Amino acid sequence: MEPIESIGHSQSKLQAVLLTGVSGYVGGRLLKLLEKEPVVLRCLARNTAKIKDFVAKSTEVVQGDVMDRPSLEKAMQGVHTAYYLIHMMSGSKDFEKQDRQAAINFAEAAKNAGVKRIIYLGGLGDDNTEGLSPHLRSRHEVGKIFLDSGVETIEFRASLVIGEGSISFDLVKTLTDRLPVMLCPRWLTTPTQPIAVDDVLSYLMAAKDLPPGESQIFEIGSEDVTTYGGIIREYARQKGLRRWLIYVPVLTPYLSSLWLTLVKRSSFEVGRHLIEGLKNPTVVQDHRALKVFPIHPMSLKEAIAMTIARS
Numbered sequence: 001m002e003p004i005e006s007i008g009h010s011q012s013k014l015q016a017v018l019l020t021g022v023s024g025y026v027g028g029r030l031l032k033l034l035e036k037e038p039v040v041l042r043c044l045a046r047n048t049a050k051i052k053d054f055v056a057k058s059t060e061v062v063q064g065d066v067m068d069r070p071s072l073e074k075a076m077q078g079v080h081t082a083y084y085l086i087h088m089m090s091g092s093k094d095f096e097k098q099d100r101q102a103a104i105n106f107a108e109a110a111k112n113a114g115v116k117r118i119i120y121l122g123g124l125g126d127d128n129t130e131g132l133s134p135h136l137r138s139r140h141e142v143g144k145i146f147l148d149s150g151v152e153t154i155e156f157r158a159s160l161v162i163g164e165g166s167i168s169f170d171l172v173k174t175l176t177d178r179l180p181v182m183l184c185p186r187w188l189t190t191p192t193q194p195i196a197v198d199d200v201l202s203y204l205m206a207a208k209d210l211p212p213g214e215s216q217i218f219e220i221g222s223e224d225v226t227t228y229g230g231i232i233r234e235y236a237r238q239k240g241l242r243r244w245l246i247y248v249p250v251l252t253p254y255l256s257s258l259w260l261t262l263v264k265r266s267s268f269e270v271g272r273h274l275i276e277g278l279k280n281p282t283v284v285q286d287h288r289a290l291k292v293f294p295i296h297p298m299s300l301k302e303a304i305a306m307t308i309a310r311s
């Protein structure tokens, strides 16, 4: 495959960007923003048919899989900035192992190809907390593999992303839409600091234009620290739904799995892992992102209003 920086003289000075996860929630939305930028854009997808009608003519689509190292080596040729917007929670029983291997493959291929920057969206959560859920532990491990790779890495850590189609927000939305009375597991009282998808996208876009420097982790969130119960209540309020939340003292896997029976089959596996993670507080502790980027994330109320208006 030809290095993309060399495709056509007119494009030779443009930065080449590799985007992954385009068939996914965040990647699919980032695609539309990157396509408006003066960059040469290449997307990597396991199933190119899934995205080929979705991308602009100027966007190159290559077949690849982060578990298949040679496909990554090819896709990285000539790339300046590579976005990693992938997780393995939907398919694999042993997703931690798969996510680890995928990150190693991606980091090594990026290093060998001379990629200048990896941008990754992972999860919030305190590394020092005992009992960090497998999901959050794995998201942090992926970030660490990139940070240790020798390729400059910008890792963002976010809690629940609010927006139509985001699996974690859809989980909250589906349950609230369907259940007038909810027997609530304890995790509904866990502190969290969600963020609107538009703000996540602004951070991901801005990261590509940071001056070269050291690898960094940025914790990002809206201005509101709330709980999952708080998100449900605000969503119900804006939709004009009367909902009763009855808290039960113990979290039982049975109770959580009952909730999940309402969620569509395709989201079940991911939902199960996400729910395990809801016992961990996901709150911004390091506020540096607000100083480094000219981005002022919207409130929970605004984020939910925006999502309802778009749905």
Ligand SMILES: NC(=O)c1ccc[n+]([C@@H]2O[C@H](COP(=O)([O-])OP(=O)(O)OC[C@H]3O[C@@H](n4cnc5c(N)ncnc54)[C@H](OP(=O)(O)O)[C@@H]3O)[C@@H](O)[C@H]2O)c1
Pocket (backbone or CB within 6 Å): 020, 021, 022, 023, 024, 025, 026, 027, 045, 046, 047, 050, 064, 065, 066, 067, 084, 085, 086, 087, 088, 102, 121, 122, 123, 139, 158, 159, 160, 161, 162, 166, 167, 168, 169
């Ligand atoms: N959504 C949220 O609320 C949220 C919150 C915090 C952080 N994040 C982070 O944001 C990132 C993206 O999340 P998302 O919600 O956009 O996920 P998503 O909608 O579930 O999409 C996951 C993407 O990963 C791709 N993928 C899976 N296995 C792959 C493989 N072996 N090779 C290549 N691609 C593969 C999928 O492609 P296929 O079509 O081929 O399956 C899909 O495009 C993740 O790192 C996640 O942890 C998301």
